[in-house]
Amino acid sequence: ELSADERTFQDRVDQDIRIEPKDWMPEGYRKTLIRQISQHAHSEIIGQLPEGNWITRAPSLRRKLILLAKVQDEAGHGLYLYSAAETLGASREDMIADLLSGKAKYSSIFNYPTLTWADIGAIGWLVDGAAIINQVPICRCSYGPYARAMVRVCKEESFHQRQGFDIMMVLSRGTEAQKAMAQDALNRWWWPSVMMHGPRDEESVNSAQSMQWRIKLFSNDELRQKFIDEAAEQAGYLSLEIPDPDLKWNPDRGHYDYGEPDWDEFWTVLKGNGPCNRERLEARRSAHNGGEWVRDAAVAYAEKRQARQAS
Ligand code: FAQ
Numbered sequence: 001e002l003s004a005d006e007r008t009f010q011d012r013v014d015q016d017i018r019i020e021p022k023d024w025m026p027e028g029y030r031k032t033l034i035r036q037i038s039q040h041a042h043s044e045i046i047g048q049l050p051e052g053n054w055i056t057r058a059p060s061l062r063r064k065l066i067l068l069a070k071v072q073d074e075a076g077h078g079l080y081l082y083s084a085a086e087t088l089g090a091s092r093e094d095m096i097a098d099l100l101s102g103k104a105k106y107s108s109i110f111n112y113p114t115l116t117w118a119d120i121g122a123i124g125w126l127v128d129g130a131a132i133i134n135q136v137p138i139c140r141c142s143y144g145p146y147a148r149a150m151v152r153v154c155k156e157e158s159f160h161q162r163q164g165f166d167i168m169m170v171l172s173r174g175t176e177a178q179k180a181m182a183q184d185a186l187n188r189w190w191w192p193s194v195m196m197h198g199p200r201d202e203e204s205v206n207s208a209q210s211m212q213w214r215i216k217l218f219s220n221d222e223l224r225q226k227f228i229d230e231a232a233e234q235a236g237y238l239s240l241e242i243p244d245p246d247l248k249w250n251p252d253r254g255h256y257d258y259g260e261p262d263w264d265e266f267w268t269v270l271k272g273n274g275p276c277n278r279e280r281l282e283a284r285r286s287a288h289n290g291g292e293w294v295r296d297a298a299v300a301y302a303e304k305r306q307a308r309q310a311s
Helices: 002-012 028-045 048-052 061-086 091-101 115-137 146-173 175-194 207-214 220-239 263-273 277-290 292-310
Strands: 247-250 255-257
Touching: 002 220, 028 048, 028 061, 028 091, 028 207, 028 277, 048 115, 048 277, 061 091, 061 146, 061 220, 091 277, 115 146, 115 175, 146 175, 146 220, 175 220, 175 263, 220 255, 255 263, 263 277
Parallel strands: none
Antiparallel strands: 247 255
C-alpha cells in the first residue's frame, strides 16, 4: 500500500511530470537514482581510459584531434552526472571514494583492452551506439536533472558514434590487413557490447521498480534487441561479420534472433576480475593522487580569498 505522499508522487510520475530536487520523493527513488547516476558518471570517467590509450598513437593529426575531443567529452559527461547525483544529496567526495576503493560499479565494457587502432572504431560504433540506445530514453526519465543532462550527452554521443563508424568504414574498405583488423576488433567487442545492456530481464533485480518510477523506460532485453537490430544492419554495410552464428533475421518477430552471451564472464567482470579491472582502478587512483596538489592549492586559494573578503 502506498502512503498519501507516495501516491501523489507516483501520480506525477505516471502523468510524465518531472520530479525536481526539492520535490518530495520516496527514499528508495532517491537511492536508486544515486546508484544509477553515480555508476553512470563513473562509467564516463573510467570510459576515458581505453580510448585515452590511443591518443598518442592515432594514425593522423585529424584522427588525434577527433579522439582527443571525444575523450574530453566523456570527462564532461562524468562531471554533469556527478552534479546530477549531487542534487539528490550525494557527496562527490563519497562517490569518488567509492569508485577508487572498488566499492562502486561502473560499466563492464570498460574492463576490456584496446589492442589495435580498430578498437577505437569498434568502441565508437558499438559502445557509443549502445550508450545512445540506452540514453535517449533517459532524456524522458522522471528525474529532471538526469533527463536534462542526457539531452546534451546524447548529442555528443551521436558524434562519437559517427566517428567510430567512420573509422570502421575506412578500415573495412582498406587493405586486407586493415579489414582483418576491423573484423578482429568487432570479434572482441561484440559480446561485451551485447552484455553492456545488463543482465537478462529475469535476472535484472532493479528493473521492475525502476520502470514503475520511470527511471528506466525500457527493459535491458528490449534495449539489447534494439541495439542488435541496428548493429546487424550496420555490420552488413561494413561487410563485416558479427561473431554470432545464431544471429539471424526473424520475420515473424520483426527482429534479429541472437545467441546467448557468456553471462559467467559478465558476472566475473562485475566482481572486479575482468581483463583490465585492476589496471583501470589503478590508473584512476594514480590520477587522483597526482591531482592532490591541485585540490590542495584550490582549497588554499579559496581560504585566502575568503579571509581577504572577511577583513
Ligand atoms: N556493467 O538490475 P539491473 C557510457 C549491474 S555508457 C556493470 O539490470 P539496472 C558512455 C547493476 O548496476 C555506460 N554493472 O540494474 C561512453 C546492478 O547492480 P547493483 C554507462 C552492471 O541499474 C561510451 C546489477 O548489475 N551507462 O559510459 C551492468 O536496473 C564510450 C543488476 O542489474 C549507464 O550507466 C554493466 N553493463 O540496469 C563512455 C546508463 N549492467 O547496482 C566512454 C545508465 C548491470 O544493484 C566511451 N544506467 N549492472 O549493485 C542504466 O541504464 C542501468 O543502470 C543499466 C543496468 C541498464 C546499466
